[in-house]
Amino acid sequence: MNYSFDFASLLPHWHAFLGGLWLTTQLSFSTTILGFVFGTLLAIGLDTRGWVAVPCRIYVELIRNTPLLVQLFVVFFVFPSLGWKISAMSAAVIALGVNLAAYASEVIRAGIQSVHHGQIEAAECLGLNKAQIYWHVILMPAIEKVYPALCGQFVLLMLASSLTSQISVNELTGIAGQIQSETFRSFETYTVIAGLYLLLAFSMRLGLWLLGMLIFTRRRRLGSSISI
Secondary structure, eight states: OOOOOOOGGGGGGHHHHHHHHHHHHHHHHHHHHHHHHHHHHHHHHOSSSSSTTHHHHHHHHHTTTTTTHHHHIIIIIIIHHOOOOOOOOHHHHHHHHHHHHHHHHHHHHHHTTOOOOHHHHHHHHHTHHHIIIIIIIHHHHHHHHHHHHOOOOOHHHHHHGGGGGGTOOHHHHHHHHHHHHOOOOOOHHHHHHHHHHHHHHHHHHHHHHHHHHHHHHHHHHHTTOOOO
């Protein structure tokens, strides 16, 4: 093996790496918020017994059974042909957000269904109204139970954001393609990118763990932690 490793040749491009890291962070944050909110609404719709559950189920099955890359192409290429022109970044956030929502909805719905009916009856006996019961007795405990699984979905989608380089979003993978085409140092470039993804994943898990300990006060009172 005569290959000579030269990571020093990447030093002039440190600002590009940081720019890609920052854009990936922004993309992940926006997608997580959008996917979680929309996914929660979908989970509530799926848990109902009326007609609302039908379009929610169709949406979830449609998204979960088509590739994320195809969904990105539909938003970025098909929507503009229908008259809705959006930027590559906006298309990436929308496509990743609706994809995450479909998976998060099933996770949250499992948490909702795990709430024992006796707890709801007890809340009714205490005089809580329907909104208070759904928020304090059903939704919050449900999210707390499935929070580790939700965090796993958030991290997985952060890693899947690398696909957005296919629609010219200059996140980490997109920046890596540009740098290796200039330096011809593919091994060094993608080694650095892999390290940055690892750093981002661990940082995201730590942030989500701290957020969980902040939101779910019952765990702090019991002295238990959230495994993510």
